Amino acid sequence: MIGVLLVSAGDSGARVRELAADLNDLVTDAIRAVCRLLPLFIFASFSMQIWESGIKTLASLWKPIVLCAAVCAVFLAVKLIIVYLRLKVSAVVLLKKIFPAMVVGFSTASGSAAYSLCAEINEKELWIDPTLTRIGYPVASSIYCGCIAVLFILTAFTAGEQYGTGGSIGWMLTLWIVCTVVSFAAPPVTGGTMACVGILIKQLGLPGEVMAVAGLLSLVLDFVATGFSLGLRHLELLLQADRLDMLDHEVLRK
DSSP states (O other): OHHHHHHHTGGGGHHHHHHHHHHHHHHHHHHHHHHHHHHHHHHHHHHHHHHHHTHHHHHTTHHHHHHHHHHHHHHHHHHHHHHHHHHOOOHHHHHHHHHHHHHHHHHHOOTTTTHHHHHHHHHHTSOBOHHHHHHHHHHHHHHOOHHHHHHHHHHHHHHHHHHTOOOSHHHHHHHHHHHHHHHHHSOSSTTTTHHHHHHHHHHTTOOGGGHHHHHHHHHHHHHHHHHHHHHHHHHHHHHHHHHTTOBOHHHHTO
16 A cells, blocks of 8 residues: 555655665665575574484485475476477576576575575576566465475375375365465475474374374475475566566577
């Protein structure tokens, strides 16, 4: 409402709009400075946690981890092909441009930690209009959650297999609905998916004791899913920028 009033105020609201824009740039620069150090802290702290308490259990969960990586890699490959067919940009060039953001996702499991780098890649590597980046990328981080849904589905199947349940039509339908909802609700921070695993376990009728394994698995899969999700969001934003004529095609292909 304040934004609408400032825009409709015309010249009388110009100075306030300029101040708001300057404050936005100042806060963004501060966030970028913090985010450059955040990945190292997150990766070190969670690596130590997994090593001390869950390395043996983790070794037995290699199948869903490999499967999650494979499914997400297929998603990324399909999206790269779609972007190539529409924009005529080499998939190798695109992957090279977006890979630094994916590395941050793989090492921190945090979309928030990669936000400043993703914005920089959108504007300086993919040459997407900054206006679209500032609006579209935060929205995409909330609603473009295909890899996160894969994470929850594999976590639920693994927990159900250990408990010896699942597979019925009603169970599968519940799984589909709950995974969709919690994928949108999962916060883009390290361990954010664990906050939703409890909801998933309860709604599927699984006992509380499977939470230890399900929580650890979701934490590890979060690293995989976040890395691929960041790459997919860049590619989706490219397609949207092309539709809205907010993309420099010539520079992008270099």
